[in-house]
Amino acid sequence: MMEIDDHGQQEQEEIREPVSPTGQFLKSSVLSLSIVAVLESEIPIDDSNTFSLLQDVFLPINPRFSSIMVEEKNGVKKWKRVKVNLKDHINTPTFPKIENPPHLYDQHLNNYLSNLASSQFPQDQPLWEIHVIKYPTTTAAGHLIFKLHHALGDGYSLVGALLSCLQRVDNPSLPLTFPSLKSNPEKKKNNKVLKFVKCVPKVFLGVFNTLYDFGWEVLKSSVLEDDVSPIRSGVKGVELQPMVITTITFHLDRVKEIKTKLKVTVNDVIIGVIFFGCRLYMEETSYESRKAHSTALVLLNTRNISGYKSVSEMTKPKSDMPWGNNFAFLNLSIPKLSDQKSSNPLEFIYKAHKLIKRKRNSAAVYLTGRLLEALRKFRGPEVASKYIHNTLKNSSTGVSNVIGPVEQMALADHPCKGLYFSIVGAPQSIAITMISYVGKLRIAFAMEEGFVDQQKFKSSIENAFEIMFKAALHSPN
Numbered sequence: 001m002m003e004i005d006d007h008g009q010q011e012q013e014e015i016r017e018p019v020s021p022t023g024q025f026l027k028s029s030v031l032s033l034s035i036v037a038v039l040e041s042e043i044p045i046d047d048s049n050t051f052s053l054l055q056d057v058f059l060p061i062n063p064r065f066s067s068i069m070v071e072e073k074n075g076v077k078k079w080k081r082v083k084v085n086l087k088d089h090i091n092t093p094t095f096p097k098i099e100n101p102p103h104l105y106d107q108h109l110n111n112y113l114s115n116l117a118s119s120q121f122p123q124d125q126p127l128w129e130i131h132v133i134k135y136p137t138t139t140a141a142g143h144l145i146f147k148l149h150h151a152l153g154d155g156y157s158l159v160g161a162l163l164s165c166l167q168r169v170d171n172p173s174l175p176l177t178f179p180s181l182k183s184n185p186e187k188k189k190n191n192k193v194l195k196f197v198k199c200v201p202k203v204f205l206g207v208f209n210t211l212y213d214f215g216w217e218v219l220k221s222s223v224l225e226d227d228v229s230p231i232r233s234g235v236k237g238v239e240l241q242p243m244v245i246t247t248i249t250f251h252l253d254r255v256k257e258i259k260t261k262l263k264v265t266v267n268d269v270i271i272g273v274i275f276f277g278c279r280l281y282m283e284e285t286s287y288e289s290r291k292a293h294s295t296a297l298v299l300l301n302t303r304n305i306s307g308y309k310s311v312s313e314m315t316k317p318k319s320d321m322p323w324g325n326n327f328a329f330l331n332l333s334i335p336k337l338s339d340q341k342s343s344n345p346l347e348f349i350y351k352a353h354k355l356i357k358r359k360r361n362s363a364a365v366y367l368t369g370r371l372l373e374a375l376r377k378f379r380g381p382e383v384a385s386k387y388i389h390n391t392l393k394n395s396s397t398g399v400s401n402v403i404g405p406v407e408q409m410a411l412a413d414h415p416c417k418g419l420y421f422s423i424v425g426a427p428q429s430i431a432i433t434m435i436s437y438v439g440k441l442r443i444a445f446a447m448e449e450g451f452v453d454q455q456k457f458k459s460s461i462e463n464a465f466e467i468m469f470k471a472a473l474h475s476p477n
Contacts, residue, residue: 016078019069021376021384023151024077027069027127028385031392033150034127035158036117036245037421040140041414047132049412051086053165054130059084061161064152065126075380088125092132103138110244116147117243117424117446127152140417150423159402159421159435166409166416176405179252179266179436213331213364218371220295220331221391227292230285231278232396232429233451239427242449247420248458250441250465258472262346264353267401269468270441271298271332271356272349274399274432277464279337279348281457290337297329297392298356299400329391329398330359345467346475393427404437420444430457 026033059065067079095108112133121127127149134142148158168174216224228234235241258269275296283290335351338344359365375384392398400423409416420442423431429448434441443461447454 016080019077024381025385025388027151028382031385031389033425035148035150035421036424037146039144039416040418041142042417043141045134045142053412054086057165068126090130095135105135106137109137113245114242166411169408169410169415176407178403178405209358210363213362214367217368220394221387225394226294226396229289229292229294230282233448239425243446244449244454245422245446246454247442247444252439252441261472268349268353271352273465273468275334276345276348277461278334280464281460294334294396296332296334297395297398298332345471397430398426398428399432401434404435408438422446
């Protein structure tokens, strides 16, 4: 019986879960993307329970947190379960001692994040790290930093995993709730004949848009590159350059005022603000670049999201909200500034709304997915990964957003004052990410250090928002 048990245990250990195609694309020799998430604590961090929390709460969330990615003889990549040495994954740095005031630690934290963004995971360990920053800054009494490889899952999966470790501050027994994702309701007509008449041209337009968008995507991944500009250095291997991470905050109520006034979505407003802010920065930095051809890759989650599901629900077979990487890129052209930029700022929001709506209704995303699968199947995952790398490299920036909870949350009795995340490792000079939390929208910028002026860029985005807010309030209904 002992031999049979040992054989069964060995057989169990050899069971390996295949890495999803997207997971293989995001971790290859040509592309390696990671997510850096920062939780800001209201109180000084007590890390005495860190090991027990990771062992009892974090690791059981998903087997991938206890697995390494291995390549078998036939080139197929799989997740191999390993014994996790938690000491290898927990880092508690020591900063030079500063007598006063606490804001001086801001620069130490920024330098630490910059180094973390450019560092690589050891190949013989699971693809995650936790960094405990016990030093106060102007924004928090302490910081807890998670770095997770994108191959483990997308923002939806990983934020869902993180939220499963957190509780509401006001009532831990109640679940966290999230902002409504529904856009402004439109009046629906019941005339079936009218619906049919309107549907016919939409079908032909949809086919045309699909063919146009798919052809554009293929060209953008091969021969069409954005112009070199103040937001795109065009340097080969830009993903290996030092990056600096910085953030700004907007009140969601003000964003929703613009949304309601213009009858668009919150996402449309933010994308429009970012596009306008990018153009303002480009013009201020180099006037000639105001007309440069620039595009942004906007991340589209392909799930039919109505809110976060528990991790157990996400990992069930045939789940409606599956764990993993379920997203696609929308390649959007950044509108150019007119000669009188202050007279038409809302056009950036309207154009973002129109572009996103059209591309969401196009089947180009589906065709691109099939193309990547064909490349993976017939030429290997490295070729498919190179295709995605070129798509990122040939654009100027990437934009990704995640919804966060309405209520304040806490981790191990540490109230979370704020949180943000950033995607690092992309071959772009600027990566933009955002998350909502307790009525605020936190936008993070991962920027090529020494190339993008972080203060000027942040000011341009903030200025763009203020201009648009005032314009929206004075616009006719």
